[in-house]
Amino acid sequence: MTTPPQTIAVLGGGIGGQVVATRLKERLQGRARVVIVERAPSYTFSPSLLWLMVGKRQPEAITRDYSRLLRRDVEVLHATVTGIDTEQSTIHMDASTLRYDYLVIALGAEHDPSLLPGAAEYAHHPYDLAAAGRLRDALAGFSGGRIVVSIASLPYRCPAAPYETAMLIDGYLRERGVREASTIDMYTPEPLPMPVAGPHAGYSVAAELAARSITFHARSAPTSVERQAITINGEAVPYDLAVVIPPHRPPAVIAATGLTGASGWVAVDRASLRTRAGNVYAIGDVTGIPLENGMMLPKAGVFAHGEAEVAAENIARRIEGDLREAEFDGHGTCFVEVGGGKGALARGDFFASPSPQVAFQRPGRTWHLGKVAFEQYWLRRWV
Ligand SMILES: Cc1cc2nc3c(=O)[nH]c(=O)nc-3n(C[C@H](O)[C@H](O)[C@H](O)COP(=O)(O)OP(=O)(O)OC[C@H]3O[C@@H](n4cnc5c(N)ncnc54)[C@H](O)[C@@H]3O)c2cc1C
Incomplete structure (x- = not known):
């Protein structure tokens, strides 16, 4: 007797969603119907937004139409997920529902400048295509003055991205000959850059900031942004251009699923990526x-990708009746752009005990070219 194809719903067509859907289809072919539910009409490769910010990419070079996934026989349903009923194995969308046999939640993390008073009105950020374009225009018209880069709160996507933002802006102002007429200050609530990667990586990034005369302020959280100043630790910090990495929060729809942990993010078994609902997996930024x-x-694409590979393998094995589980091992690699056509590399084991073991390779041209090659590979291979 042949078993009917299993329906696997993948919520979110970002980095995790694309990898898990593609892998499931490659692995199971006609034995599974794989459906991505995604609200955005097209996909933008987030790491490249930082290059767009300094005029090194055009939007069309880093954006892809979801219809490309159809070539792999992955269905894409353009809709907003409004409810996840794990009892009934049903997804609710604006105007329809979808029943699943297996579910992968890959809805990412939402950023929302309005959660910090004044940030939406007065500050820039490079965290989505429209905002990165506005920041690019503001930087192109910047002829010198005080730039403040501030991280609003934790957690945020990509531990390196705010530091890359500051250093890429530095490089861009140098290219334009206006760096001498500018100051750049970097504020973060963290005790040092990328603390999750350990002191070696943190002090290495701090040294790179110092080498570029970017003044680093640790344990400094903003409470509001006004027209000409950001209030940080109770003091008004004046700026001519403010870049505030916006607050992040879990997607609203997961709160009612019963799958979240104390952090408000989806709780998973970190090895198998299973949630407490047996046929539901969660991967990427939506997990805690x-x-x-x-x-x-950290909320980073490299982990969303690694977790997607493991979740796909585990669902495929279950459909095939194989009870062994693949395990995500917490290893990750991250290129860190430092401006001037150079990059560094952080690589390590984030599940190591008692704390992550992360090596930091000093900046050079090689790691920058590595990041460019990775971008090209990603956009060709996955979407
Ligand atoms: C500027 C920037 C630079 C970065 N640089 C790097 C880097 O160099 N290296 C790295 O590893 N990571 C980097 N990241 C982080 C990386 O982009 C994310 O960690 C990664 O995309 C997470 O993948 P994900 O699949 O969990 O979520 P996402 O890729 O965010 O995908 C989530 C998807 O779900 C969709 N969605 C959300 N809610 C709904 C809903 N209710 N209904 C339907 N669809 C919904 C969204 O539209 C989105 O497409 C960077 C991020 C930014 C912003």
Whole structure:
């Protein structure tokens, strides 16, 4: 007797969603119907937004139409997920529902400048295509003055991205000959850059900031943004151009699923990526995975990708009746752009005990070219 194809719903067509859907289809072919539910009409490769910000990419070079996934026989349903009923194995969308046999939640993390008073009105950020374009225009018209880069709160996507933002802006102002007429200050609530990656990586990034005369202010959280100043630790910090990495929060729809942990993010078994609902997996930024040192696994594409591979393998094995489970091991690699056509590399084991073991390779041209090659590979291979 042949079993009917299983329906696997993948919520979110970002980095995790694309990888898990593609892998499931490659692995199971006609034995599964794989449906991505995604609200955005097209996909933008987030790491490249930082290059767009400094005029090194055009939107069309880093954006892809979802119809490309159809070539792999992955269905894409353009809709907003409004409810996830794990009892009935049903997804609710604006105007329809979808029943699933297996579900992968890959809805990412939402950023919302309006959660910090004044940030939406007065500050820029490079965290989505429209905002990165506005920041690019503001930087292109900047002829010198005070630039403040501030991280609103934790967690945020990509531990390196705010620091890359500051250093890429530095490089861009140098190219334009206006760096001498400018100051750049970087504020973060963190004790040092990328603390989850450990002191070696943190002090290495701090040294790169110092080498570029970017003044680093640790343990400094903004409470509001006004027209000409950001209030940070109770003091007014004046600026001519403010870049505020916006607050992030879990997608609203997951709160009512019963799948979240104390952090408000989806709780998973960190090895198998299973949630507490047996046929539901969660991957990427939507998850909250505690580490041995009490911090959370960073919200980064490299982990969304690695987790997607494991979740796809585990669902495929279950459909095939194989009870062994593949395990995500917490390893990750991240290119860190430092401007001037150079990049560094952070690589390590984030599940190591008692704290992540992360090596930091000093900046050079090689790692920048590595990041460019990775971007090209990603956009060709996955979407
Ligand atoms: C500027 C910037 C630079 C970055 N650089 C790097 C880097 O160099 N390296 C790295 O590893 N990571 C980097 N990241 C982080 C990386 O982009 C994310 O960690 C990664 O995209 C997470 O993948 P995901 O699949 O969990 O979520 P996402 O890729 O965010 O995908 C989530 C998807 O779900 C969709 N969605 C959300 N809610 C709904 C809903 N209710 N209904 C339907 N669809 C919905 C969204 O539209 C989105 O497409 C960067 C991020 C930014 C913003």
